[in-house]
Amino acid sequence: MFRYTVKRLIQGVITVWFIATATFIAMHSVPGDPLSGERLTNEEIRANLEARYGLDRPLFEQYLIYMGNMTRGDFGISFTQQNRRVNDIIREHFPVSATLGILAVVFAALGGILWGALTALFRNRLPDVVIMFLVILGISVPSFVVAGLSQLGLTSLNALFGVSILPVAGWGTLLHMIVPSLVLGLGTMAFLTRLMRSSMLEIINADFVRTARSKGLPPTRIFLKHQLRNAILPVITVLGPAIAAITTGGFVVELVFAIPGLGRYFVQAVQQLDYTVIMGTTVFYGAFLVFMVILVDLVYGFIDPRVRLE
Amino acid sequence: MSTAAFEFGPGDFERVAIERRTQTLSRPSVSYWQDAWRRLKDNRRALISLWIVIALAFFTLAGPLLWRVDPAAQDLDQVSQAPGLPQVAVIVEPYVPWAGLRATPLAAPAGGPGAAAGAGMPTDAAPTGLRLVEPATTQAVRLAWDPVPGATGYQLYRNIYDTEPDGALGLPVAEILDPAQVSFEDRLDLEAVPYWYSVVALDANGAEADGYVTLRVETSRVISAAEAETLGWIDDAAAVAIGDEIVLPYHPLGTDYLGRDMLSRLMYGARVSLFIGVVAPLLFVVVGIVYGSAAGFIGGRVDQLLMRFADFVVALPFLLFMILFKIAFGIGPGESGIFPMLVALVLLAWPATARLVRGQVLQIREEGYIGASQLLGAKTTYLVLRHMIPNTMGVILVTLTFAVPSVIFTEAFLSFIGMGVAPPTPSWGSMSNEGLRTMLTHPHELIFPAIFISVTVLAFNLLGDGLRDALDVRMRGQE
Numbered sequence: 001m002f003r004y005t006v007k008r009l010i011q012g013v014i015t016v017w018f019i020a021t022a023t024f025i026a027m028h029s030v031p032g033d034p035l036s037g038e039r040l041t042n043e044e045i046r047a048n049l050e051a052r053y054g055l056d057r058p059l060f061e062q063y064l065i066y067m068g069n070m071t072r073g074d075f076g077i078s079f080t081q082q083n084r085r086v087n088d089i090i091r092e093h094f095p096v097s098a099t100l101g102i103l104a105v106v107f108a109a110l111g112g113i114l115w116g117a118l119t120a121l122f123r124n125r126l127p128d129v130v131i132m133f134l135v136i137l138g139i140s141v142p143s144f145v146v147a148g149l150s151q152l153g154l155t156s157l158n159a160l161f162g163v164s165i166l167p168v169a170g171w172g173t174l175l176h177m178i179v180p181s182l183v184l185g186l187g188t189m190a191f192l193t194r195l196m197r198s199s200m201l202e203i204i205n206a207d208f209v210r211t212a213r214s215k216g217l218p219p220t221r222i223f224l225k226h227q228l229r230n231a232i233l234p235v236i237t238v239l240g241p242a243i244a245a246i247t248t249g250g251f252v253v254e255l256v257f258a259i260p261g262l263g264r265y266f267v268q269a270v271q272q273l274d275y276t277v278i279m280g281t282t283v284f285y286g287a288f289l290v291f292m293v294i295l296v297d298l299v300y301g302f303i304d305p306r307v308r309l310e
Numbered sequence: 311m312s313t314a315a316f317e318f319g320p321g322d323f324e325r326v327a328i329e330r331r332t333q334t335l336s337r338p339s340v341s342y343w344q345d346a347w348r349r350l351k352d353n354r355r356a357l358i359s360l361w362i363v364i365a366l367a368f369f370t371l372a373g374p375l376l377w378r379v380d381p382a383a384q385d386l387d388q389v390s391q392a393p394g395l396p397q398v399a400v401i402v403e404p405y406v407p408w409a410g411l412r413a414t415p416l417a418a419p420a421g422g423p424g425a426a427a428g429a430g431m432p433t434d435a436a437p438t439g440l441r442l443v444e445p446a447t448t449q450a451v452r453l454a455w456d457p458v459p460g461a462t463g464y465q466l467y468r469n470i471y472d473t474e475p476d477g478a479l480g481l482p483v484a485e486i487l488d489p490a491q492v493s494f495e496d497r498l499d500l501e502a503v504p505y506w507y508s509v510v511a512l513d514a515n516g517a518e519a520d521g522y523v524t525l526r527v528e529t530s531r532v533i534s535a536a537e538a539e540t541l542g543w544i545d546d547a548a549a550v551a552i553g554d555e556i557v558l559p560y561h562p563l564g565t566d567y568l569g570r571d572m573l574s575r576l577m578y579g580a581r582v583s584l585f586i587g588v589v590a591p592l593l594f595v596v597v598g599i600v601y602g603s604a605a606g607f608i609g610g611r612v613d614q615l616l617m618r619f620a621d622f623v624v625a626l627p628f629l630l631f632m633i634l635f636k637i638a639f640g641i642g643p644g645e646s647g648i649f650p651m652l653v654a655l656v657l658l659a660w661p662a663t664a665r666l667v668r669g670q671v672l673q674i675r676e677e678g679y680i681g682a683s684q685l686l687g688a689k690t691t692y693l694v695l696r697h698m699i700p701n702t703m704g705v706i707l708v709t710l711t712f713a714v715p716s717v718i719f720t721e722a723f724l725s726f727i728g729m730g731v732a733p734p735t736p737s738w739g740s741m742s743n744e745g746l747r748t749m750l751t752h753p754h755e756l757i758f759p760a761i762f763i764s765v766t767v768l769a770f771n772l773l774g775d776g777l778r779d780a781l782d783v784r785m786r787g788q789e
Contacts, residue, residue, distance in 0.1 A: 145760040
């Protein structure tokens with residue numbers, strides 16, 4: 001287990017290096033740069049600015065400096081907001097995205113497990129048909145449409161009661177978080193429901209379940225201890241990629257609900273060609289996702305003894 | 311017994327046909343694809359999805375040939391038009407300037423404290439008798455009202471919503487500083503919708519009174535013959551008479567916020583969305599097949615190396631790198647940005663297919679018929695082309711079908727955050743993005759592209775489920 005962990009961590013570090021390098025190459029092959037705006041016609045000013053951001057050095061030297069700074073965890077200064085360090089932007093806005101993401105993952109996982117188990121228990125009966133229809137809808141409707149429609153729904157709900165029951169946009173209190181995290185988690189929840197249903201259907205008539213039944217165990221105990229515990233395993237495996245999907249899906253939800261998260265900043269930076277912010281957030285997000293996947297895999301090893309043998 | 315010698319010649323013998331009765335096929339044999347088709351036909355959901363996909367292909371390919379409306383052409387007379395029947399306009403005389411109505415200004419009510427005109431106007435004085443001088447048209451709305459005693463002028467407002475609930479008067483359209491002028495002609499960008507006009511009296515200091523009067527005006531769409539000819543709605547201005555009704559350019563699904571035809575934009579948008587949705591999976595599946603079969607077939611260290619690289623590409627955060635690559639390739643002026651998106655998709659999405667094909671190849675390599683083929687002297691290329699690829703085709707087809715909706719989603723997502731196709735090229739994603747801004751007032755601009763994305767994704771997902779059940783022997787029966 002220890003060797004496996006170390007191996008995965010080394011792999012993770014190499015992956016992050018790969019991400020950082022790919023980001024560097026991609027960003028330096030962009031036609032045009034943030035300094036080629038309309039105002040900076042003066043050659044001298046331009047040269048000074050290039051010197052400040054180190055753009056006048058040879059590309060390989062730039063790469064070495066960049067990698068050196070990255071390993072020290074220094075992402076540099078923003079190009080468009082000149083007195084803001086990228087680290088500060090991340091420190092300020094990532095907690096917002098993380099809160100939203102964690103809520104969405106919790107909601108998606110709980111919902112997925114619950115609905116999936118329910119549909120399997122009521123296979124081909126009304127609850128199954130209704131939930132699976134909703135699931136297919138949840139997989140097929142893009143998140144920005146869901147986000148827009150839920151905002152529309154909130155507006156009319158608030159108008160109906162005459163008071164603001166749930167805020168339509170913004171961030172701050174727990175009430176602000178409910179609808180965006182529901183919207184963000186919806187697609188993943190639909191996907192997890194499908195997965196949970198099929199794995200539950202496999203388990204539902206397994207031999208050990210029949211044995212448990214013939215021993216005379218109460219149905220709730222069979223459901224909780226035998227069926228649910230076994231059926232949940234595939235859901236945990238995909239939680240890593242699901243976290244990735246939810247984090248990047250957060251861009252849209254943050255944009256629509258005006259949430260000051262890192263995703264919104266990233267989109268903004270991309271539109272303004274803010275080199276350092278793009279590189280910083282990409283590497284940060286990339287590293288975060290890579291280690292989340294590793295973490296989920298390791299946790300999986302603890303939960304399922306069969307995997308620990310490797 | 312006759313002693314005549316028997317002479318046997320070759321003609322006395324006949325070849326006996328080899329007959330093996332141990333096994334007979336009494337039914338025509340069914341190939342893998344025939345069997346798969348039979349299974350697919352029994353799956354009602356998959357079959358309906360297949361029809362939807364065919365209908366979408368027709369909509370995309372033949373649609374623009376049947377509905378010849380330029381998706382970039384702006385019909386400024388019908389901006390944000392809701393879907394419905396064709397709009398008609400009545401031919402009227404060309405516009406004639408109007409002098410307006412004048413009235414003698416009334417002095418302040420007797421007993422008012424101020425000596426100057428208007429100084430004594432009560433602060434809640436409201437004009438009365440707001441009326442239409444002639445029927446309101448999109449050419450002009452001519453209003454008149456009774457003079458307010460003591461007023462020095464009037465302020466006019468126009469609203470496209472009812473002013474009643476919260477007293478919002480809307481857009482200030484005119485300030486009349488002549489107390490004798492008690493009429494107003496509105497010609498500002500009139501559309502065939504109801505308007506709420508309000509008039510407020512101004513006191514001696516030019517400040518507005520609290521009272522106001524509102525009139526709901528229904529304008530009818532009219533146009534002069536000459537104008538209609540200029541816009542190309544009719545061929546000959548002389549051929550129509552005053553009072554004739556002419557039909558405006560028809561937009562069955564309405565228009566967007568720039569007056570562009572929704573149906574035409576949806577068709578051209580389908581070209582972009584479906585083109586990327588179909589071509590990108592095809593390309594990266596081909597790359598994946600080549601890469602995966604090479605790795606699986608060569609094996610050993612090369613395989614290890616190739617697959618490690620694939621692992622790294624898989625670990626890249628997909629959407630982040632889609633955005634990065636999109637910026638890196640850049641979009642020149644006048645380009646639609648479809649090509650950079652295709653390249654980025656192919657660069658990032660191939661490893662999944664490569665892994666799958668490699669697994670399949672490793673498995674098939676051990677099969678008996680491969681050994682037999684090798685014994686008969688088959689070369690590697692022959693083995694790959696004749697045995698490996700056809701045998702993995704089912705799995706690949708399923709991957710392809712599931713890749714289509716995810717690529718369509720990716721395109722829509724990128725276009726939504728403004729990183730997709732460049733305007734004015736329509737795509738369903740960018741149309742949704744534009745529609746979201748006018749969602750509250752003109753929901754059809756969001757709902758149509760959203761429905762198209764959802765139905766397409768749904769159809770491909772269900773078709774993929776059906777194909778998997780029909781083609782993938784091991785997945786059969788699972789849900």
